[in-house]
Amino acid sequence: MRTTLLVALAISVAACGPTSPADAFRADPEAIQRGKSLFVGTCAGYCHTTVPSDRDAPYLFDxxxxxxxxxxxxxxxxADGVPGTTMIPFKGKLPQGDDDIWRLVAYITTAADD
Incomplete structure (x- = not known):
């Protein structure tokens, strides 16, 4: 019986599919705010914008x-940038490393235009 329950649990968990590290940050308002601050101070400060514009960098909220x-x-x-473009890699360049990149992902995907 115990083995059957463990197998059923394992199948249920596997069926849910992988979760994104951004999910935890999307559920945290402080993480979303930090993602927004990072975006405004780093991404929008140089290339991207928070509203559609004529800049070369793509508008990310559409x-x-x-x-x-x-x-x-x-x-x-x-993290890796886009070779042959002005999109530089940010891996290792943000204060809290990969977590800050995931905060950016969480912010960009939750603030996207509807």
Whole structure:
């Protein structure tokens, strides 16, 4: 009986699929605020904007993703940059490392235009 319950639990957990590290940050208003502050101070301070504009950098809140729109793809784009463009890699450049990149992902995806 115990083995059956453990197998059923394992199948249930596996069926839920993987979760994104951004999920925990999306559930935390302080993390969203930090993501917003990082975006305004780092991303919008140089390239991207919080409203559509004529800048070369894409507007990120319209849910039109040029390099993939999953949380992981957005994270990778921020972390690794985009070769051949002005999008530089931010891996290791933010004060709280990968967590700050995940906060950016959480902010960008929750603040997206509806």
């Amino acid at each position: 849910r039109v993703w040029q390099h993939g729109g999953t949380d992981q793809e957005i994270f990778d784009t921020i």
